[in-house]
Amino acid sequence: MLSSQIKSNEIIFGSCNKDLLEEIIFYGIGLGADFIEIFIENTDNSSVLAEEDFITSVSPSFGRGAGIRIFKGTKDGFVSTNDLTKHGLMRSVSQAIEMLDITDNKREVFNGLNKHRDYSLSKKKWINEVPSIHEISEKLLVSTKSLKKNNKIITRKGSYSRNLQEVIIASSDGTYVSDIRLHQTVGLNVIASDAQYRSSGSRRFGSSGMPNEFRLWDHEKAANDVFESSMNMLYADYVDAGQMPVVLANKFGGVIFHEACGHLLETTQIERGTTPFENKLNEKIAHESVTAIDEGISEGSFGSLSVDDEGMEPEKSVLIKDGILKKFISDRAGELRTGHKRTGSGRRQNYSFAAASRMRNTYIAKGEHSKEDLINSISDGLYCKSMGGGSVGATGQFNFAVEEGYLIKNGKLTSPVKGATLIGEAKEVMPKISMCGNDLELAPGFCGSISGSVNVTVGQPHIKVDSITVGGR
Amino acid sequence: MDSREITTQISKAADFLNLKKWDYGASFSNDYSVQVDKGEAKQLKASQKQILTLRVWNESNLVGITTTSDISESGIKKALNQANIASDFGNKNERTEFSPLAKDPIEVKDAKKRNPVGIKKLLTLLREAEVKLLESHKSIKSVPYNGLSESFYERVYANSDGAFRSYTKSQAALYLYARAEEKNKKPRSSGSVKLGYGVEDIDIESCIKDASNKTISHLNYSSIKTDKYLICFSPESFLTIINAFSSMFNARSILDGVSLSNKNSIGEKLSTEALNIYDDGLHEKNISSSPFDGEGTPTKKLCLINKGRIENFIHSESTARIFKTIPTGHAGLGSKVSVSPDWIVVEKSKEYSDLKTSLDHSTYEGEFVYIEELNAIHAGVRASQGSFSLPFDGWLYKNGKKISIESATVAGDIKYLLKNIVNIESSQEVTTSGISPHIWVDELSITGDA
Numbered sequence: 001m002l003s004s005q006i007k008s009n010e011i012i013f014g015s016c017n018k019d020l021l022e023e024i025i026f027y028g029i030g031l032g033a034d035f036i037e038i039f040i041e042n043t044d045n046s047s048v049l050a051e052e053d054f055i056t057s058v059s060p061s062f063g064r065g066a067g068i069r070i071f072k073g074t075k076d077g078f079v080s081t082n083d084l085t086k087h088g089l090m091r092s093v094s095q096a097i098e099m100l101d102i103t104d105n106k107r108e109v110f111n112g113l114n115k116h117r118d119y120s121l122s123k124k125k126w127i128n129e130v131p132s133i134h135e136i137s138e139k140l141l142v143s144t145k146s147l148k149k150n151n152k153i154i155t156r157k158g159s160y161s162r163n164l165q166e167v168i169i170a171s172s173d174g175t176y177v178s179d180i181r182l183h184q185t186v187g188l189n190v191i192a193s194d195a196q197y198r199s200s201g202s203r204r205f206g207s208s209g210m211p212n213e214f215r216l217w218d219h220e221k222a223a224n225d226v227f228e229s230s231m232n233m234l235y236a237d238y239v240d241a242g243q244m245p246v247v248l249a250n251k252f253g254g255v256i257f258h259e260a261c262g263h264l265l266e267t268t269q270i271e272r273g274t275t276p277f278e279n280k281l282n283e284k285i286a287h288e289s290v291t292a293i294d295e296g297i298s299e300g301s302f303g304s305l306s307v308d309d310e311g312m313e314p315e316k317s318v319l320i321k322d323g324i325l326k327k328f329i330s331d332r333a334g335e336l337r338t339g340h341k342r343t344g345s346g347r348r349q350n351y352s353f354a355a356a357s358r359m360r361n362t363y364i365a366k367g368e369h370s371k372e373d374l375i376n377s378i379s380d381g382l383y384c385k386s387m388g389g390g391s392v393g394a395t396g397q398f399n400f401a402v403e404e405g406y407l408i409k410n411g412k413l414t415s416p417v418k419g420a421t422l423i424g425e426a427k428e429v430m431p432k433i434s435m436c437g438n439d440l441e442l443a444p445g446f447c448g449s450i451s452g453s454v455n456v457t458v459g460q461p462h463i464k465v466d467s468i469t470v471g472g473r
Numbered sequence: 474m475d476s477r478e479i480t481t482q483i484s485k486a487a488d489f490l491n492l493k494k495w496d497y498g499a500s501f502s503n504d505y506s507v508q509v510d511k512g513e514a515k516q517l518k519a520s521q522k523q524i525l526t527l528r529v530w531n532e533s534n535l536v537g538i539t540t541t542s543d544i545s546e547s548g549i550k551k552a553l554n555q556a557n558i559a560s561d562f563g564n565k566n567e568r569t570e571f572s573p574l575a576k577d578p579i580e581v582k583d584a585k586k587r588n589p590v591g592i593k594k595l596l597t598l599l600r601e602a603e604v605k606l607l608e609s610h611k612s613i614k615s616v617p618y619n620g621l622s623e624s625f626y627e628r629v630y631a632n633s634d635g636a637f638r639s640y641t642k643s644q645a646a647l648y649l650y651a652r653a654e655e656k657n658k659k660p661r662s663s664g665s666v667k668l669g670y671g672v673e674d675i676d677i678e679s680c681i682k683d684a685s686n687k688t689i690s691h692l693n694y695s696s697i698k699t700d701k702y703l704i705c706f707s708p709e710s711f712l713t714i715i716n717a718f719s720s721m722f723n724a725r726s727i728l729d730g731v732s733l734s735n736k737n738s739i740g741e742k743l744s745t746e747a748l749n750i751y752d753d754g755l756h757e758k759n760i761s762s763s764p765f766d767g768e769g770t771p772t773k774k775l776c777l778i779n780k781g782r783i784e785n786f787i788h789s790e791s792t793a794r795i796f797k798t799i800p801t802g803h804a805g806l807g808s809k810v811s812v813s814p815d816w817i818v819v820e821k822s823k824e825y826s827d828l829k830t831s832l833d834h835s836t837y838e839g840e841f842v843y844i845e846e847l848n849a850i851h852a853g854v855r856a857s858q859g860s861f862s863l864p865f866d867g868w869l870y871k872n873g874k875k876i877s878i879e880s881a882t883v884a885g886d887i888k889y890l891l892k893n894i895v896n897i898e899s900s901q902e903v904t905t906s907g908i909s910p911h912i913w914v915d916e917l918s919i920t921g922d923a
Contacts, residue, residue, distance in 0.1 A: 049809060056564045059807065060540075060542070065522075077518075078517070078518045080519075080520040081521045082522065082542050100808070101593065137562060181517045191731065198857065272617035272618070390852050393848060394652065395660070396660075398882050399848075399882065421853060468923055
């Protein structure tokens with residue numbers, strides 16, 4: 001308590017930094033900034049890798065830094081630094097002001113920071129519950145041992161990473177918040193081999209704000225999934241290329257919506273003029289069976305947050321309702337430059353990136369069909385049980401690798417196939433999602449974009465796409 | 474603190490903590506970048522960054538590591554402490570030591586370090602470039618992805634055995650990606666990237682011209698029939714493929730069981746005798762060259778494929794020891810030391826009698842697909858299985874005409890691709906990731922919309 005009353009010349013985590021932050025903001029406003037935002041971060045991360053039956057890597061890391069963003073009109077200048085002293089922060093403000101070449105005499109009013117809103121209060125209790133490296137190592141080794149199911153498995157890996165991030169966000173609109181974020185992720189990978197045949201299998205799990213989640217993780221089930229997937233694909237033939245109907249599985253199948261459509265609904269894409277949906281608000285952009293949501297509030301989900309990186313609480317945004325475009329994902333710059341209201345989606349990898357409009361937990365809502373309904377409706381097509389990564393090009397074309405695929409013949413799943421890629425464009429594929437299953441599930445992932453790599457969740461129920469290009473051989 | 478002072482600070486703190494054996498790698502940088510949007514400054518960025526990675530060996534000679542951005546006295550002590558704790562989990566099955574070459578002389582090229590031009594100058598230059606690119610063709614409506622940056626950095630390696638290496642560099646980069654739109658057609662986009670030691674070394678006019686020409690060349694497009702085609706890989710796209718499958722030459726990947734090669738693959742025939750591939754991090758055209766790797770081993774030129782056969786693997790200290798050879802200067806400092814190539818150089822050897830030398834991308838009149846650029850490498854490459862399925866930008870050459878391919882993927886197997894190289898053109902081109910001539914491959918699968 002005493003420390004919070006001492007005037008400091010340096011940011012101190014866990015203390016009240018109000019006076020210092022106000023002084024810096026006053027300084028920036030006095031130099032002509034329209035708006036100034038200070039994002040300060042303290043991180044404590046660890047990762048552990050188990051290979052075969054040994055721990056082969058333990059990597060702790062920690063760091064501190066600040067990102068200062070100044071707006072003048074719609075222009076912004078962003079400076080990041082590791083120097084958290086008053087002198088260092090003021091120097092960064094001066095640098096941002098100088099970059100923006102501010103010369104007018106117009107001065108905004110800054111009325112001081114609001115009462116500190118501390119989202120970390122309820123979390124401080126569980127910080128000590130985070131598993132130790134020893135505990136993590138033991139469970140990872142048990143997990144990789146579980147993967148040793150036959151002699152065709154030639155490599156077994158288990159990896160864990162934990163990111164603990166303490167943030168302070170203050171800005172000239174009075175915002176003054178702090179938070180602690182905990183993200184844990186664990187994954188299993190195998191490579192199987194038999195003569196000239198090779199396959200791989202992987203699964204990743206992740207959570208936010210739940211220290212016990214790793215302890216509760218069912219490693220046996222995960223190991224069985226990974227093993228079965230690699231065995232099913234080991235002798236698979238390459239898929240024949242062509243146009244065909246596909247069923248995309250739930251969970252990580254949602255990556256297709258994330259990449260193909262979700263990114264095009266971020267205001268950064270409107271700013272660049274690279275989304276075909278810019279002027280389509282309240283117009284039909286998808287099949288009427290599609291309702292899509294982006295939110296940051298699902299408890300424990302990998303993309304959830306108590307407050308975004310611009311100090312706003314995340315909202316649940318219905319992006320598409322029954323095929324009609326209802327909302328874009330927006331941050332502060334997005335609101336300023338495109339007029340779309342902020343949605344609590346200003347996110348960044350760390351202090352060295354300016355926040356941008358980014359997805360959080362993004363998914364297609366569940367429909368009324370069973371998985372079997374979808375598969376039974378196809379006479380000749382592809383079932384994509386497990387999706388790999390994907391990307392979307394500058395003009396909207398996307399592609400996704402199918403890690404585990406099966407041919408559908410006469411409404412039944414038949415032989416496994418490998419080497420499939422799904423290719424298309426969002427505005428052409430979205431109207432072709434004709435059936436949604438009733439089995440919505442989410443899966444964690446990392447999304448790389450303009451403001452770095454952020455934790456997200458993708459998700460969907462099983463969905464049917466009436467026709468899509470499948471790349472193969 | 475400068476790098477010598479940091480080394481002294483670490484040494485003192487290690488003594489205080491009774492840590493006898495340690496090393497570290499560090500990077501200190503100042504970066505400046507600008508982006509514009511239709512003549513207006515969009516985002517201007519500056520950053521000052523420091524990263525320190527410390528390794529310590531405990532009494533059982535097990536290694537622990539910590540990375541930090543806090544290089545204050547207390548930060549360094551905390552990092553050493555954490556690394557010491559992590560050393561309890563050090564890998565007992567694969568010991569790590571200092572590189573035996575960490576004190577060998579390094580080849581220091583002319584640093585060509587430039588002075589900062591500053592944000593205002595960067596902004597002026599990028600604004601002008603954007604205007605010129607927009608004016609270069611009526612169909613180019615915007616330059617949605619653009620940036621001009623300059624970086625100034627120092628890299629350091631030192632250890633408790635007295636090794637100390639440091640170098641400072643500057644680097645600048647310009648990228649321009651234009652978007653062209655025509656009525657009743659899909660938007661098309663392409664671009665260009667140029668690197669230099671400083672902004673004054675970047676050929677801005679050529680970047681504008683390349684971005685414009687590439688974008689316009691894709692305006693008249695058509696879908697392609699799914700089939701097998703004769704392919705000509707541009708230097709850039711062939712280097713992309715080789716880098717994506719560089720685990721074939723990577724001793725770390727071999728030990729980890731994720732490479733298509735094994736310990737006995739040296740001498741294995743992969744391709745035509747006409748193919749040579751080197752890793753040459755110190756090549757004079759490599760703007761990002763570094764004279765030493767993460768373990769302090771000097772960078773050097775290494776032949777990976779000689780006349781179509783695997784000649785060498787790239788190594789760190791520990792993989793070299795296991796393979797009973799010497800480190801090659803390709804290590805990245807980490808808890809588990811990584812190994813990666815620096816700068817790939819592809820060339821035609823003197824043994825090229827089996828090549829179809831009539832295949833030349835500028836004169837050949839038969840049907841073929843020219844792959845200009847491969848995309849989505851992270852999603853479409855299965856390095857451990859040898860397969861790829863990648864979207865690309867390119868053209869179909871047919872009946873004397875060249876037409877941009879609307880949307881397609883090329884799929885295959887790296888070993889099949891290397892075995893089916895039918896020509897290696899004579900002239901090499903410098904790209905941002907290495908040097909290569911155009912490479913012709915027969916019978917690769919293309920999936921298109923038609």
